[in-house]
Amino acid sequence: MSRVPIPRHYGLDWLRVAAFAILIVYHVGMVFVPWGFHAKSPHGAQWAVLPMLAVNAWRLSLLFVVSGYASRALLTRAPGIGGFVRQRTLRLLVPLAFGVAIIVPPQSWVELVTQHGYAGGFTTFWARDYFRFGAVAGIVLPALNHLWFVLYLWLYTLVLAVLVLGIRWTRMQAAFDRVFAGPALLILPAAWLVCIHGWWFPMGYETHDPTHDTMAHLSYLPAFLFGFALAGSTTVLASCVRWRWAGAAMALIGYGFILTVELGINGGTPRWIYPLYGAAHAVQQWGTIVALIGFAERHWNRDAPVRQMLTEAVFPFYLIHQTIIVVVAYWLMPADLPGGAEFAILVVATVAGCWSFYLIGRRIDLLRPLIGLRPLPYPARKAAS
Template sequence: MSRVPIPRHYGLDWLRVAAFAILIVYHVGMVFVPWGFHAKSAHGADWAILPMLAVNAWRLSLLFVVSGYASRALLTRAPGVGGFLWQRTARLLVPLAFGVAVVVPPQSWVELVTQHGYRGGFPSFWVHDYFRFGRLGGIVLPALNHLWFVAYLWLYTLVLAVAVMAVRWRGAQAAFDRLFAGPALLVVPLAWLVCIHAWWFPMGYETHDPLHDVMAHLSYLPAFLFGFALAGSAPVLAACVRWRWPAALLGIAGYGFILAVELAPDGEAPRWLYPAYGAAHAVQQWTTIVALIGFAERHWNRDARVRQMLTEAVFPFYLVHQTIIVLVAYWLIPAGLSGGVEFALLVAATVAGCLLFYIAGRRIRPVRPLIGLRPLPHPVHRAMP
């Protein structure tokens, strides 16, 4: 494939930062909705699902598209496919191992204590129970939890490396440009996602177990590969700009249908409505992504002084944010605060804790690779005159 460097797309950088900011608020929201989570507030409410569903369909697929785009840029600067794979393995698996061993355990402990009657303290749990490689209270330990995204990103990087070596990429890129520069940009991915959500897995759920998560792989791997091809395609980026407003309106319509079903007085959706609900989910998922990429290309592709710091901070924030949310929620449960105060404190504490984690970690040379940051260059020692 071409070794021409891919210019940095500041608009997609801003999308990535915004998507992870949404993720923090989303995971705070998980404390209050009736869906399963590691820590639950006494102020849970069914209505809290509605704003969550505004982003639930597209937030992760967008991150995989942006990750695919970034992978193309990294590959053009790497010393071959093998060098690219080695670099990505170090940047992804080292923080993944650190996260599973050190960052995630408090989440599992809080869930066991608050939902499964576990009576041991955290040090005892971490030393004696966490690394059992089995189940405790129905929870698989050690746990990936939110770090499944990093594991999947590494797996998709492996697939990408094999594809780049096996496919005549110039021809594949030309075919991508021809196909997705027109209305097929909306139609083809949308048809695929409708098959997933309305036909093959109606009202299905992701498992976040890489060996048993077919629905997620069918959705996220194509999104990742689409982003990789998009990085070398000016015509498809132009098509995203051209279709951004129709795509945005379709995304809003898909969310509107989902809202109508959720707000129906009969409660749970009848089984015959599952395919239509899944189709609306698919519409919201893909068209929102196309619209956001179009707006990023047309309006947000410009740099700012804070962008470099924010893009570097995203990975450390992602690594630690859910553990902070779960621990702070656990400490707030006995305080008897109102739901609104709990939510505000959780958001503020999570942002502050993530920022402290990033600022402290980036200054310590051995810690940087553990939290997903590039190693600092070694200082050059000049000889004394």
């Protein structure tokens, strides 16, 4: 494939930063909604389900699209496919191993203590039970939890490397440009997602176990490959701009149907409506992604002084944010504060904790690879010391 460098797309950088900011608020919301989570507030907020459903359909798919785009840029600068795979393996698996061993354990301990009656302290849990490679009260340990995204991103990178080696990418890129230059940009991916969510897995759930997560792979791997192909196509980027308002309309129609169902049901969603609900989820999912990419290309593709720091901080934020949320929620349980106060404290504590984790970790050369940052070049290390 072509080794022509891919220019930095500042609009997609802003999308990535915004998507992770939404993710932090979304995971704080998980403490309050009736969905399963590692820490639950006694102040449930059923109403919070509705705004969370506004982003639930597309937030992760968008991140895989943006990650695919970034992978194309990284590949053009890497010393061949092997070098690209080595670089991505170090940047993804080292933080993943650190996260599973050190960052994630407090989440599992809080869940066991608060929801399954686990009596041991955290030190006992980490030393005796966490690395048992088995289940405690139905929780498989050691746990990936939110770091499943990092593992999937690495697996999709391997798939991408095999595809780049095994196919004539120039022809594939030309076919991609030709097919998605028109309304098929909206129709074909949406139809594929309707099959997944409305037909094959209506109201299905992702397991985040890579060996038993067909629904997620069918959705996220194509999104990742779409982003990779998009990075080499000014034609399809222009098509996203052209169809951004149609995508926004699709998103509103899909979400409107979901809202109607959620507001109109009592005692659970009837099974006959599962396929329609899943189809609406799919339409909202792809319409939002096209709209956001179109607006990013049209209006947000410009740099700002804070962009570089924010784009670097995103990965460390992602690694640590959920542990901060779970631990702070656990500490707040005895205080019996009002739900609004709990939510505000969780948001402020999470943002402050994420910034501290990033700003401290980025200054310590030994920690940088562990939190997903490149090692400092020697002059920068000398200056930092």
